[in-house]
Amino acid sequence: xxxxxxxxxxxxxGEIEIGGAKNAALAILAAAIMSDEAVTVDNIPxxxxxxxLLQAIEGIGATVERIGKHTARITGRTIKSTRxxxxxxxxxxxxxxxxxxxxxxxxxxxxxxxxGCNIGSRPIDQHKKGFEAMGAEVFxxxxxxxxxxxxxxxxxxxxxMASVGATINVMMAAVLAExxxxxxxxxxxxxxxxxxxxxxxxxxxxxxxxxxxxxxxxVKALHGxxxxxxxxxxxxxxxxxxxxxxxxxxxxxxxxxxxxxxxxAKLIEIGCQITEEDDAIRVFGNxxxxxxxxxxxxxxxxxxxxxxxxxxTLALSQGTSIVTETIFENRFKYxxxxxxxxASIKVEGNTAIxxxxxxxxxxxxxxxxxxxxxxxVIAGLAADGYTIIDDIVYIERGYEEFEEKxxxxxxxxxxxxxxxxxxxxxxxxx
Ligand code: EPZ
Numbered sequence: 001x002x003x004x005x006x007x008x009x010x011x012x013x014g015e016i017e018i019g020g021a022k023n024a025a026l027a028i029l030a031a032a033i034m035s036d037e038a039v040t041v042d043n044i045p046x047x048x049x050x051x052x053l054l055q056a057i058e059g060i061g062a063t064v065e066r067i068g069k070h071t072a073r074i075t076g077r078t079i080k081s082t083r084x085x086x087x088x089x090x091x092x093x094x095x096x097x098x099x100x101x102x103x104x105x106x107x108x109x110x111x112x113x114x115x116g117c118n119i120g121s122r123p124i125d126q127h128k129k130g131f132e133a134m135g136a137e138v139f140x141x142x143x144x145x146x147x148x149x150x151x152x153x154x155x156x157x158x159x160x161m162a163s164v165g166a167t168i169n170v171m172m173a174a175v176l177a178e179x180x181x182x183x184x185x186x187x188x189x190x191x192x193x194x195x196x197x198x199x200x201x202x203x204x205x206x207x208x209x210x211x212x213x214x215x216x217x218x219v220k221a222l223h224g225x226x227x228x229x230x231x232x233x234x235x236x237x238x239x240x241x242x243x244x245x246x247x248x249x250x251x252x253x254x255x256x257x258x259x260x261x262x263x264x265a266k267l268i269e270i271g272c273q274i275t276e277e278d279d280a281i282r283v284f285g286n287x288x289x290x291x292x293x294x295x296x297x298x299x300x301x302x303x304x305x306x307x308x309x310x311x312x313t314l315a316l317s318q319g320t321s322i323v324t325e326t327i328f329e330n331r332f333k334y335x336x337x338x339x340x341x342x343a344s345i346k347v348e349g350n351t352a353i354x355x356x357x358x359x360x361x362x363x364x365x366x367x368x369x370x371x372x373x374x375x376x377v378i379a380g381l382a383a384d385g386y387t388i389i390d391d392i393v394y395i396e397r398g399y400e401e402f403e404e405k406x407x408x409x410x411x412x413x414x415x416x417x418x419x420x421x422x423x424x425x426x427x428x429x430x
Contacts, residue, residue, distance in 0.1 A: 004389040004403060005416050006380035007429045008362055011286065012248035012409040018236045018255050019045040020070065020229035022398045023094075024191035027168045028198045028229060029053055030097035033062050033076035034105045034176065035202050037224030040073045044229055045400045048393070049092045056088035056095050060102075076105070086112035086143060092397075093122065096165070099145060100127070100172035103136055108148040113140055118369040120328035126163045130170030133157045134177050154179030154218055162187045162212065162298040168195050174216040175204040183214040189299040190259045194230045201225040233259040234305045235399060236281070238374050240264070241309040242406070244272050244285035245316055245382040250409060251282045262302045266294060266310060270317055291319030291356060296327050308334055308375030314354045315343040316382055321354040334372035337365040341379055341387070362387035367394045374399060381411050386426065388416075 020043035030053065032039040044050055046069045054072060058064045061080030065073040082102045088095045089112035102109035114122065124145070128138045133156075136149035154177050159166055167187040172195075174181035186192070188210050196209030202225045205217035236255045243250035244267055257264070257276045264274045264281065269292045273284040291314060296304040304327035314321040315338060325331045332347045339345060340363050344355040362385035367373025373395040380387030389395075392415070395402055403413045412429045416422050 001390065001417070002392055003416050004377060004380070004392050005414055005422050005425050006362070006377065006387045006389070007412040008380055008383035008385060008387060010246065010381070010410045010412060012242050012246045012250055012381065012406070012411060014409045015251040015253055016239050016405050016409060017253050018231045018239075019043070019400050021191050021194065021232040022047055022049060023164070024194040025050055025229045026053055026092070026094035027097050027191065027195045028227065029057065029072065029074065030094075030101045031172050031195060031199055032074040033057060033079060033098070034101050034172065035222040035224050036075070036077035038073055038075045039202070039224050040067070040071065040226040042071045042226070042228040044070050044072060045232065046070060047400050048397045049094065052088060052091045053095060056084055056098065059088065060084060060098070082106050082108050083110040084112060088112070089114050093117065096124065096127070097169055097172070099147060100169035103131060103147050103149065104152065104173040104176040107150070107152065110144050110146050113143055113145050118333060119331045124165070126159050126161070126166035127169045130157050130159070130166060130183075131173060134173060134181065136173070152177035154181040154216070156182045156184070158184040159186065161185070164189050164192060167192055167214070171196065171206065171214060171216060172199070174218065175199050175206065175222070177218040179218055181216040181218070183216070184212065186212050186214045187298060188212060190230055190233060190256070198225070198227045201227050230259070231255045234303065234371070236260055237263040237303070237306045238309050238378070238399070239405075240267060240281065240283045241306070241313050242378045242381060243283040244270065244289060245313040245378045247286045248409070249282070249284050249286060251280055253280045255279060255281055257281055262300060263306055266292060266302060270313070289313065289317035289356070291317050291321040291354075293322045295324040298327070304328060304331065305371050307331060308372040309378055311345070311352055311354060312338065312375045312379045312382075315345060315356060315379070316360065317356040319356055321356070323352040323354060325350045333368040334375060337368070337376060338379060340365060341383055359384055361385055364388040364390065366390040367392060370394050370398045374402070377402070377406070377413070381406070381413070388422070
């Protein structure tokens with residue numbers, strides 16, 4: 001089993017290029033099958049989730065060409081099946097975007113029902129509600145979501161909550177429905193806007209993405225396109241918080257500062273200096289960090305995918321901070337691991353009360369999910385001594401070349417597979 005080993009204590013200093021947004025790419029690659037013409041998508045991150053989804057797309061018969069590490073060309077004309085097998089969904093929930101894409105294009109789709117995961121039950125009732133409102137029949141049998149429709153008709157859909165997945169999935173199906181669809185209480189995340197812009201580049205007629213009301217005028221077919229994914233705001237935010245936690249000085253390049261406003265605002269609140277350029281942000285974190293309060297909210301609020309990373313940073317800030325998780329019901333699982341590194345955090349329901357400590361100390365911990373895994377790496381980088389992180393496969397789902405990028409900033413981190421390699425690392429860094 002692969003692990004990371006980290007020798008903490010080095011401030012992270014330097015510049016880092018941010019890759020394409022994983023959560024935009026997953027939806028866009030699924031939507032790419034909606035045309036029978038070639039669709040080229042650039043700036044896709046080379047991470048495990050993306051590679052699994054491309055296998056799922058190939059698995060239903062679409063032609064998938066990897067033109068480069070970060071570019072894929074997809075042609076949906078050769079699709080032979082509208083059934084996406086469980087072993088893809090088991091690996092990545094986001095395969096369920098093929099539901100909206102296949103239902104929109106072929107008026108039928110069978111996708112394995114995604115289970116819950118480490119951060120919550122992750123229901124898909126809002127996706128179902130949207131498809132049914134457009135005239136689809138949606139039912140679950142033998143672990144599959146089966147949906148079909150004689151035709152899809154435009155509808156006025158009011159989501160019960162701002163769901164990123166439901167907004168994107170239903171938007172995809174609505175693009176090829178007959179008539180007009182209005183999505184109310186739509187999610188406004190940057191990657192929702194990116195998917196809408198991508199679909200519009202294929203000839204869709206979507207207005208209002210990025211607001212809570214999205215209007216879609218159905219079209220008969222979509223043509224091919226070439227498109228480049230937006231930068232990953234969560235990868236950028238992760239490195240920004242790593243600068244604060246290690247008292248470093250990092251420039252994240254190839255970002256859209258507007259997408260990072262909530263994160264930059266919190267970093268300023270805890271005492272960091274932030275300077276912005278058109279496509280870069282510098283975080284100067286060499287200061288005594290102050291406490292603050294954080295509440296995760298749908299965009300433009302503070303992103304839930306940054307909650308573990310800021311909690312680790314607040315664990316090293318002076319005073320008591322409060323972190324409230326309003327999006328997922330089980331996203332504090334990593335706190336137990338952090339406490340083993342010396343953090344003083346009490347979780348009550350969906351709130352963590354964080355008493356800052358002077359230092360964390362390294363030990364062996366396990367990554368419970370993607371973002372908590374990245375947060376434990378930040379903790380190890382800031383801690384005294386050695387930290388070993390198990391289950392790094394979670395981290396590789398969403399961070400491309402994570403340890404290489406961290407090493408380029410001065411981190412002492414390596415991927416190891418056995419005790420011998422651990423000892424070799426310790427000899428090298430001591
Ligand atoms: C997307 O998940 C992201 N995943 C998540 O990122 C992210 O945390 C989340 O949006 C919120 O921003 C991808 O884009 C692949 P939601 P998604 O639907 O779409 C409830 C990461 O680390 N809900 O916005 O599943 C749901 O339970 C991952 O990259 C329903 O009740 O999130 C949650 O409480 C983790 N019924 C809330 O809405 C539904 O039908 C928001 O979920 C759908 C959602």
